[in-house]
Structure formats: C-alpha cells, structure tokens
Amino acid sequence: MSGYLCKVCDFHIDGPHDEIADDIADHEEWHRDREVRTPTPAPLRMLRMRAAATKNAARVGINDLTARGCPTPPPVWAESVDGQLHLGSSTYRSAHVTIPLRGYEAWFDHSTDQDDRIHMATLTAQLQQRGNRSHPCIAFERNSGEDGDPKWRGVAKYELSIDEAVSLAHTLLLLVDVATGVTDESSED
Incomplete structure (x- = not known):
C-alpha cells in the first residue's frame, strides 16, 4: 500500500x-x-508601457465624432453636434430655418416675461449628417401646440436625401405655379 x-x-x-x-x-x-511562467523583462516592460499608453485611448468626448470613427471630418456647415452613445445616432446639425405655421395650434410662450405671447406652430428645416454617414440629408420637423402647451418636439419629422429634397423642391415650386396661375415657358412634358 x-x-x-x-x-x-x-x-x-x-x-x-x-x-x-x-x-x-x-x-x-x-x-x-497551470504553472505561471514569468515573462522576460523586455516583453513585460513593453506590456506595461503599452498598457499605460492605451489606458485612456477609449475615452473621448461624446461630441468628438471624428475621434469616435466618423468617416468624414465635421462638415463646414455644422453648427452643432448632437452626440449620442451610438455613433450612428449622433448628428451634425446646421442652423435651422423656422417657418411659422398659421394652420396649426400654437402654445403659450413661457420663455418671456410677457403673458400675452404665444409660440406659433413651426416647420424647421436644416442640414444634418449622421455620425456614421459620409453625406448630409435635409431634415424637416413640424412642432405644434395642444391645449396651450407644446406637444413633444418632432410631431412630424422627415429626413430626405439630397435627391429627394431636390425632387420635393421642384414639386413644391410647380404646385405654387399651378396654384398662383404662373406659367413657365420651360415647362416639363
């Protein structure tokens, strides 16, 4: 035994x-x-140097889309960045044009000291580009009120490619010409 x-x-x-x-x-x-083998001094030193150098490599500003991997630098027209956790949801935005809409409900404007001010419904239009795309689009958003308060922003929101926006612009101008009785000598067949 x-x-x-x-x-x-x-x-x-x-x-x-x-x-x-x-x-x-x-x-x-x-x-x-299962024995742990001791690395040689040079590789161990290199590992520690690489670890120190890359310690903060993954920490970037939420609005720094270039550092986050956006395929293009910020567009020259970009006035703001709406950084989100997912790069594809992050958006460069231009200044927006606001068109008051008289046919939709307004809301009380509490941003001023005057009690008799209202905020009319609006249609805004701007350029925007998603963080994971290399081309811009045209964005439209309609906002209106309900019972004196604003509805949630973006009651109706559309993003059109440049080609779609060109087609819409031509169609709108054609509809205006028809509605106003204006004739254009270079009409389409």
Missing part, C-alpha cells in the same frame, strides 16, 4: 502503487500545465 500527498495542494491518494501511479502522474501534470 502506498500513499501520495501533494506538496502544492491538499490532494491525497492511497492505494497500491501500480494502481495510483497514473493518478499521481496526472495530478503532477495538472500542476505543470
């Missing part, structure tokens, strides 16, 4: 030597497979 007590852990086995010899060998091999 033989016994084996591991010097590294609490493993213990008893039995005839020829029966426990394979178990002892397997256990010792298990320890050898």
Whole structure:
C-alpha cells in the first residue's frame, strides 16, 4: 500500500502503487500545465508601457465624432453636434430655418416675461449628417401646440436625401405655379 500527498495542494491518494501511479502522474501534470511562467523583462516592460499608453485611448468626448470613427471630418456647415452613445445616432446639425405655421395650434410662450405671447406652430428645416454617414440629408420637423402647451418636439419629422429634397423642391415650386396661375415657358412634358 502506498500513499501520495501533494506538496502544492491538499490532494491525497492511497492505494497500491501500480494502481495510483497514473493518478499521481496526472495530478503532477495538472500542476505543470497551470504553472505561471514569468515573462522576460523586455516583453513585460513593453506590456506595461503599452498598457499605460492605451489606458485612456477609449475615452473621448461624446461630441468628438471624428475621434469616435466618423468617416468624414465635421462638415463646414455644422453648427452643432448632437452626440449620442451610438455613433450612428449622433448628428451634425446646421442652423435651422423656422417657418411659422398659421394652420396649426400654437402654445403659450413661457420663455418671456410677457403673458400675452404665444409660440406659433413651426416647420424647421436644416442640414444634418449622421455620425456614421459620409453625406448630409435635409431634415424637416413640424412642432405644434395642444391645449396651450407644446406637444413633444418632432410631431412630424422627415429626413430626405439630397435627391429627394431636390425632387420635393421642384414639386413644391410647380404646385405654387399651378396654384398662383404662373406659367413657365420651360415647362416639363
């Protein structure tokens, strides 16, 4: 009868030597497979230098879309950035044009000291470009009131490609010409 007590852990086995010899060998091999080998000084130093150099590499400003991987630099027309956690939801925005809409409900304007001011419903239009795209679009948004309060922003919102916006602009001008009785000598067939 033989016994084996591991010097590294609490493993213990008893039995005839020829029966426990394979178990002892397997256990010792298990320890050898798990030994931590000390890296040589140069690779260890390089690892520590790389770790220090990259410690803050993933920390960037939410509005720094270029550092976050936006395929193009900020457009020259961009006046603001709406940074979101997902790059594709982040948006460069131009100044917007506001068109008052008389046919939709207004809301009380609480941004002034005057109680008799209202904010008319509006249609805004601006250029915008998503952070993961290389081309801009035209964005329209209608806002209106309800029972004296503003509805949630973006009651109706559309994003048109440049081609779609050109087609809409031509169509709107054609509709204006028809409505006002203006004729254009270079009419389309």
